[in-house]
Amino acid sequence: MRTEEYAMHDHRRLGRELGLFDTDPLMGAGLPYWLPDGAVVRHVLEEYVRDAERAAGYRHVYSPVLGKRELYEISGHWAHYSEDMFPPMRLGGEEVVLRPSLCPHHALIYRSRSRSYRELPLRMAELGCMYRSEPSGVLGGLTRVRAIQLNDAHVFCTLEQAVGEARAALALIRRAYVDLGIRAARFRLSLPGEGGKYVADPELWSRATALLREALDGIAYEEAAGEAAFYGPKIDVQIADPAGRESTLSTVQIDFHQPERFGLGYIGADGARHRPVMVHRSVVGSVERAVAHLVEQHGGAFPVWLAPVQLLVLPVGEAQEEDAHDVVRRALALGLRAEVADPGQGTLGARVRAARLVPYVAVLGEREAGAGLAAVRLRDGRRPGAVPVEELLGRIGGVARARGAELWEAS
Template sequence: MSVDHRKLGRELDLFDSDPLIGAGLPFWLPDGAAARHAVESYLYEIERRHGYRHVHSPALGKRQMYEMSGHWQNFADDMFPPMRLGGDELVLRPSQCPHHALIFKSRQRSYRDLPMRIAEVGPMYRAERSGVLGGLARVRSIQLDDAHNFCALDQVGDEVAAVLRLMRVSHAALGFEPAAFRLSLRGDGGKYAGDDAMWARAESLLRGALAGVDYNEAPGEAAFYGPKIDVQIEDSAGREWTLATIQIDFHQPAAFDLSFVAADGGRERPVMVHQSLIGSMERLFGHLIEVHQGAFPAWYAPVQLDVLPLGAGQAEAARGFAVAAVEAGVRAEVHEDGSLGARIRAAVGDRKIPYIGIVGEREVAENLIALRLRDGRQLPAMPAAEAIALIASAGRLPL
């Protein structure tokens, strides 16, 4: 039976919270931060290889910017109150799209620059009510893998299809499959920007991209600026959550007066495709903890190798082996205290470490290492350099 991530994540020292920091504001402990860094490195590299350029933008913006984007009129209930500074009102951002729209606008763009793909793993803040907060699944401080693809109208279909393919690749690398795909549409009520023609065009483009994919329609679940494809997951209690998403937005490019120089020398308006391959780091890891029950694939396991000397006479050699492993890019630790059996149980049963390196008298004398795997298999003793190469290869980003 799957253990809830709120319990298991704390037992594994991945994350925690404190009343003095506040509800919905978890902090990442060193092991959780190490796993998250590995996943962020993977996302950065896979996006880079597919034509994305990465940026950094502030977590604050003027209220005026959110009025222009439509967030203030349509999303204010989910935003933190403005902070007055001099004559300005600054707001913690609830999303990154207005910043990325202004990054696009900061330079003259040509049709030759399109599609222009801007990506960022950055902080966002949502004023979630205390009654809906829970573990990592719903929080107030969010680290979102977010990207915005600016493209011409005739490029939108190909962009959305390419994002769907990239989602499948990244989800498989992380070791999970979505529970469902959802086409989120306007409802009868609610606040929505833009006109019927804009929405009909965006919905048609998303339906075309979903050809051949089983999906459900969900009226009322669209973003205020456009429809979206939501990739759904299920938690250990069978509850459904949105993780990854693709959204088509005609509204914000018009709101910020974005344009590019067309082939005929005139000006055209780009379409903004919002995407998040894996959603927020918080919700993603809440899901990954439950999917793998803490036994993450070696490439993003917080500690990949635990080195255990049999006794005090082998401690120096064990420490030397761990140093060599770290220098080769492996996340390695040494534990010397306690019986060997207890240390193995702690490494495998409690911390889910993929590789255990045993160093005894023979290993010291012949510069060998005996590797034990997380699943209980034991490999024949091998040269230390060979063992390090094996672990480093297993721990490499899956690109």
């Protein structure tokens, strides 16, 4: 894609043009805020992930964004990751830190009571915020931020269950990519490199890497040294923007380090205490990066189920405004996202052009309003003509529920 073509799809430009997000110097670099339409996309994406996780046997939790410095000393973050963390804050006689990761909190939730092998695998998920002290030079739009809403989860399981859970996580990721219209550029097995940023435990690395290789059986992947987490290897699902630049969206990791550090255990069938394995996984990574990619991939023309406004009703004049609002009320009652376009905002043609990214536009003139019809215009340029409002709403609802790509299938 040429530079000028990419600029048209750049989420930083489109996101502001479409009213999805913005920034303010008083909030600070790397701390964007979400506008109403962007909040809709984010909410729908989060609900999709929660529903998919629930169907896959995950239970959701909430945990605080702060933790004592001691927590991250135990997890290993303080020794291996502190340069990417915000400095501690004094709170009475203690130091607290904005968390750089959710896994230490989930480890504490797991160990909050005794566990039996009958509970495993225990799948714990959270859409939670974490904070990274990113240098200002690498910040940009939604792809690199300092406050990250992460779709995170941790599966506590037996050694024998670890490969199956990693494979199930990969299947969940691939299903989500189909539903979201995301194409994986490649799968990467990220391994440690040289230097002291990694936990010094060769056996740990060898065991975890072997299990991830087994989980990747049947999937083409590449290896990359120096891209692992400090505590273990990981599978990174790489995506590419329209200019071909890669980034990591989804991850799967197998971790022996933190279960050991936190002294996690479960009572096995033999009555003895055993150490669980911790499988980290994120289906869509950070919500910010996922939305940025979706904006660029779709050029702002989101699939119907993700679109901030699914139906825009255009009354030709003031006489049709009440009918237009009635259509919107009916759409909202069905769970659709619909709005009325102000007839005072330019000519009908200008209002139609302004709605070029809305999947469905319903024009109500005198003839349509009097007969309970809507003259339908689709985002792809087609005009199915005047149809009953009930049929139109039913069609939109059906496409949204099916997460379909076809706006108007032949009856």
